[in-house]
Amino acid sequence: MTVDVRTLAESDYPDWLRALNTGFLRPPVATDEDVADRLTFTLLDRTLGAFDDGRCVATFRSFPQQLTAVGGRTVAADAISNVTVSPTHRRRGLLGRMVAADLAAAKERGEVVATLIAAEYQIYGRYGFGPGAWIAEWEIDVQRAGFDRQRPGPDDGGRIDLVDGAEVRRIGPALHERLRGRQHGAVDRDDRWWRAATGVAGVRAPGAWTEPFHAVYHSAGGEVEGLVAYTADSDWGATKQPSGTVQVLDLVAASPAAERALWRYLCSVDWITKVRTGRRAPDDLLLAVLPDPRAARILTLSDWLWVRLLDVPAALEARTYSGTGALILEVEDRQGLAGGRFRLDVTPAGVRCVPTEDAAELALSVGELGSLWLGGESAVRLAEVDRVVELRPGAAAVADALFRTSRRAWCPDQF
Template structure:
């Protein structure tokens, strides 16, 4: 078979995207969503594989910055829209696209590549490890109470028009993203993604609703809002976007609240938003498909057994430049360890690296010193954001300790105060 792998031309986007849609089941997206991806796609970073006039492979990348432990943001390629036509499987097309893409990422100087996988078993052979997890949660709100901290009752909640409040909600998002590794700093245009609400994808639920959490403050610079005694100054301290889906049986209401996004600047605002969602009339359950695995919600509910939780993989991480990536983050405890890294797909990473660092910074350089831990770049990627411990990977036989004590030292250092989390896909 003779195929042509090349950077996508703008005039080829429609054919390329239609092939991508077919590979993912052939169900067309809403016009709104298709327009958004048309606008956001970085055509100069999109690859197509062509068999004559037919597109048989697609792969793209977005230019992102990803939060890492310590609060810094690191340049990363957001790998996306990867597909191979069903007629052209097992012919090396995916491997050729991954090869070209990672070479391009390296040439651009991006230390990381990240992706969300439709099938998580695919990408390990290309050096990707599972860097973040997400929890799907269903709260039995008919029996569970939200027990908020002091100050919860001081938070004012009010319905707002979703589009009109978008800028204020985005400001809250921006203030929170550095607090968890894995979050993405949204480039211009990406603020449109959380506002997508095509009617054909609601499946009987309401249009997206939005509630702001506000706290009255004194002084200038505050937002003026309506209060019982007229207008007063308030600060937006959180928001929730959600749908309600009516349901019932024999006259008994059994509706559900479907949470799309919820962010808050402090514990009281966070609790106030969840308490509101769990008390909406005519509903008996609150569900969210994507929360961090250490969500404070689990400490707010009165009965965790009545909160069904399911955990799955979320963002897969690939260290494209081991030295630069490890230097970009900080470490919970002091670490000085020599890593023997295996990387068959990106051999420039293979070999020994001395990592020294602490909570203030790090260096990672080539060394001829004796190795103290041996692992592949896939395991290093899984541990990079602090969500997977090196000790846990060693328990699975995927990390080898070559110096006694090195594993405990490195595993503690690579940890994160909070679990990494990817708040939205791409």
């Protein structure tokens, strides 16, 4: 029988959730509590399932998102999540059908880009996505870090206080919006995100929630500028020497001073010998903050946020650029959603991107343009491995002069 791909009715949701759990290798059940909780934030008209003889065998969900472009403007994004295909139905084109339906609907709605966190690298390039923001995670050897542990407080007149989850829900959203306003690659967080991060939503199994510590940095003027959530163990071992580890869950800093103060604080907690940083930008300030950067051992360096342009002129006009110049791009899009030839003009008066019939100077796929768009990739580097093609000598260098940014894109969130 033909497998039917369609949006969900509410009655489909328990079976869809069972298929989702199957795909993620979780117990293939969907309790009434799970269904009721997840339906509170699931948009059924943006949730797809593939049904074979009435049984759900593939899942796909999207939701509206705000993504910060280079320079601080936000663009409307189609955020994709919960993508699975059951092991019995692999290699039948089900993912392709669901992606095509969702991206076409997103373009019709006027969303500028689509985003996702890719579980596997090889899958999403074929649908026009490219890695736009990477992450790194370090483990800090506290005893080597070089901080004065006898003076653990901020050295700028600020202070750090421990707070509870209710206070985090009160101050966290505005603080994150300040970070998002200056950090390209960051995405918005809704009220449910903060409720889940503080244990009042999304916890469905006994013992599944561990209350973290929350520490807030106030500037010398009393303004909230930083927040960190972390867990810690207190392992002493057989030798009666402390060897505890801090695991950072989230660190939001609206200023470099806040970031410096929070890292210093984490490295001063008694009984802690290691700090795991959680997902940070590859060029995070951490290594510059540590008196001895060799105290930080990298654990992860990986692609994270993938971007798919749906409207090339709108995306290119939404961001700022490092200088001025002009470039004609030939953009290939196998899905037929955003391809074409475009002239990008960056002048002191502003940015303009329009379709053109002039001779192209740089040819690339929409996925490669997605990687360049957030500023973290080099067109010259991609040209050297034939992932972009210079149709005019020097065009890749012009692209780098325009698109590259002084700081890397970073998305602290998983979705």
